[in-house]
Amino acid sequence: MGKPTGFLEYVRSTNPMRPEEERVKDWDEVYVLRDEQTCQEQGARCMDCGVPFCHRGELMQGGASGCPINNLIPEWNDLIYRNRWREALDRLHHTNNFPEVTGRVCPAPCEAGCVLGINEPSVTIHDNERTIIDKGFENGWVVPEPPEVRTDKKVAVVGSGPAGLSCAQQLNRAGHNVTLFERSDRIGGLMMYGIPNMKLDKGVMQRRIDIIEKEGVVYKTSTEVGKDISAAELKNEFDAVILTTGATKPRDLPVEGRGLKGVYFAMEFLHANTKSLLDSNLEDGKFISAKDKKVIVIGGGDTGTDCVGTSLRHRCESVAQLEIMPKPETDRNRVSNPWPQWPANLKTDYGQQEAIALQGTDPRTFSVMTTKFEGNEAGELAAIHTVEVEWVDNGNGGKMPKAVEGTEKRTEADLVLLAMGFLGPEDPVAEQLGVERDARSNYKAEHEVYTTNVDGVFAAGDSRRGQSLVVWAINEGRGCAREVDKYLMGDTVLP
Structure with missing residues (x-):
C-alpha cells in the first residue's frame, strides 16, 4: 500500500499545533493541517504489511487496538499517496459517519495496531483521516444523501451523541422515518457540549448535523424523554426505540466539604462554557469562570485535560491536575506492554503542554x-487536602490505594473540577420502560445484538457498554442500526 519504500524514505510528520502562547488566547482549534505534499508522503509510509492490524478493532489488556469501526485504512492511505482524494473520501465514508470528529478527537487505537509501529513510529493514520474529510468539505464533495425510497416504519432515537447520530443516519439511509430526541438545545451530545471548541470546532460538528437533517432525520431538541415526553408514549408511537443516552452519570467524590461552592463536576464546567461561547462568545456570563482563580482538576483523563485547557483560556491564576493512579513510564515497556497493545506510556496532551x-x-x-x-x-472553597498513596494488593488479585503516612498536604484552591469518569446512564428512561441494567448499571443488551429485555427497545453506545471512545460509540450506533433494520424489515441492506 502506498509507496513500497515510503516507510524507509519518509519520517513520521503529524499535523502541527499552534504555539501555546498563541492558542490559549482564543477558542480556535489547536491543530492545523500539514501541506498537501507532506500528507501524500505520510500516506506513502503505509506498508504493504500483508496482515494490517490497524483496521481490526479489538480490546487487548483493557485497551483498544486497531480501529473499532474497521476503517479501510490501507486503502485510503494508498489513495492519498496517489492524489486520488475523492476516492479516499468515499472509502472513508464507507465505514465512518463522522471522520471529521474521529480525525480530531480519537486517541487513534489504529496507530497502536500499525505494523510499522513494531519498530518505527507508526503511520499518521489519525491525521490522514482528518486531511481527507477536511479536503472533502473544502471541495464540496460532502453533500446530503437522502434515501430514494421511504418505508412506513417510525424509529425514535434517544440521545444525539455519536452512537445516536450514527444510528439515526444509518436507519434514515435505509428509508425509515427517524426522529432524534435530545434534551439539550443543540444536537451532538458530548461532541457538542462535552468536548471544548479548541479540540473540536462546533462549526465542524454543526455542518455534519445539518447534512443529516437535510437527509431526512427529524430533530427534537430541548426534549427530555422521561420528562417532557414519557418513555411509554415513545414506545406507543414508534415501531422501535433506541436508547443512546450516553453514560452521563458522573463519578462523585464524597469527602468532607463536597457541598462547598466552588466544587463542580467537570461536565458542568465544560458544558456551560461551550454553550455560553456559542450563544454569546462568553459575554452572557452564564458559565463557571476560572478567571483569576487557583484551579485544581481531579482526574487525569481527556476530560481533565479539557478542564485544564479551558481554565487557561479563562486566564486562571494557576491550574493543577491530580491523578490517583501512579505515573506511567515515559517510554513504552515492550515486555509488559508489547505491540499491538495500546501503549500505556506517559502522554502529554494539549492542555498539559499549555500549562x-x-x-x-x-x-x-x-x-x-x-x-x-x-x-x-x-x-466557599478555600483549600483542598490531599495525601500521597501507594498501590497495594487488595487480597482479591487487584490493587487498592493506601495512604502514605506523613504525606498530608493542604493546597489553596478557589475552584475544583471533578473529572473522574462516568458511572453509567441516568435512571428515568430505563425505569419508565422497565429496561434491565447490568452489574455496572448500564442498559443490559449484548454487543452486536443490542436488544434489551423490552420488545422493540434497543440500546447502544456508552449507555450500553459504559464510558468509552467516540469510535466505539459509532461502531455501536451503526451495528444497532443494522439490528433494528432487521427487526423492522426481516433483513437489512445496511453495511
Whole structure:
C-alpha cells in the first residue's frame, strides 16, 4: 500500500499545533493541517504489511487496538499517496459517519495496531483521516444523501451523541422515518457540549448535523424523554426505540466539604462554557469562570485535560491536575506492554503542554488522593487536602490505594473540577420502560445484538457498554442500526 519504500524514505510528520502562547488566547482549534505534499508522503509510509492490524478493532489488556469501526485504512492511505482524494473520501465514508470528529478527537487505537509501529513510529493514520474529510468539505464533495425510497416504519432515537447520530443516519439511509430526541438545545451530545471548541470546532460538528437533517432525520431538541415526553408514549408511537443516552452519570467524590461552592463536576464546567461561547462568545456570563482563580482538576483523563485547557483560556491564576493512579513510564515497556497493545506510556496532551508553557511545570501530580475540601465562613472553597498513596494488593488479585503516612498536604484552591469518569446512564428512561441494567448499571443488551429485555427497545453506545471512545460509540450506533433494520424489515441492506 502506498509507496513500497515510503516507510524507509519518509519520517513520521503529524499535523502541527499552534504555539501555546498563541492558542490559549482564543477558542480556535489547536491543530492545523500539514501541506498537501507532506500528507501524500505520510500516506506513502503505509506498508504493504500483508496482515494490517490497524483496521481490526479489538480490546487487548483493557485497551483498544486497531480501529473499532474497521476503517479501510490501507486503502485510503494508498489513495492519498496517489492524489486520488475523492476516492479516499468515499472509502472513508464507507465505514465512518463522522471522520471529521474521529480525525480530531480519537486517541487513534489504529496507530497502536500499525505494523510499522513494531519498530518505527507508526503511520499518521489519525491525521490522514482528518486531511481527507477536511479536503472533502473544502471541495464540496460532502453533500446530503437522502434515501430514494421511504418505508412506513417510525424509529425514535434517544440521545444525539455519536452512537445516536450514527444510528439515526444509518436507519434514515435505509428509508425509515427517524426522529432524534435530545434534551439539550443543540444536537451532538458530548461532541457538542462535552468536548471544548479548541479540540473540536462546533462549526465542524454543526455542518455534519445539518447534512443529516437535510437527509431526512427529524430533530427534537430541548426534549427530555422521561420528562417532557414519557418513555411509554415513545414506545406507543414508534415501531422501535433506541436508547443512546450516553453514560452521563458522573463519578462523585464524597469527602468532607463536597457541598462547598466552588466544587463542580467537570461536565458542568465544560458544558456551560461551550454553550455560553456559542450563544454569546462568553459575554452572557452564564458559565463557571476560572478567571483569576487557583484551579485544581481531579482526574487525569481527556476530560481533565479539557478542564485544564479551558481554565487557561479563562486566564486562571494557576491550574493543577491530580491523578490517583501512579505515573506511567515515559517510554513504552515492550515486555509488559508489547505491540499491538495500546501503549500505556506517559502522554502529554494539549492542555498539559499549555500549562507547561505558561506555568513552567507539568500541572500533573500522580499517586495522590483527595481527603477533604476546606471552606471559609461563607461556604466557599478555600483549600483542598490531599495525601500521597501507594498501590497495594487488595487480597482479591487487584490493587487498592493506601495512604502514605506523613504525606498530608493542604493546597489553596478557589475552584475544583471533578473529572473522574462516568458511572453509567441516568435512571428515568430505563425505569419508565422497565429496561434491565447490568452489574455496572448500564442498559443490559449484548454487543452486536443490542436488544434489551423490552420488545422493540434497543440500546447502544456508552449507555450500553459504559464510558468509552467516540469510535466505539459509532461502531455501536451503526451495528444497532443494522439490528433494528432487521427487526423492522426481516433483513437489512445496511453495511
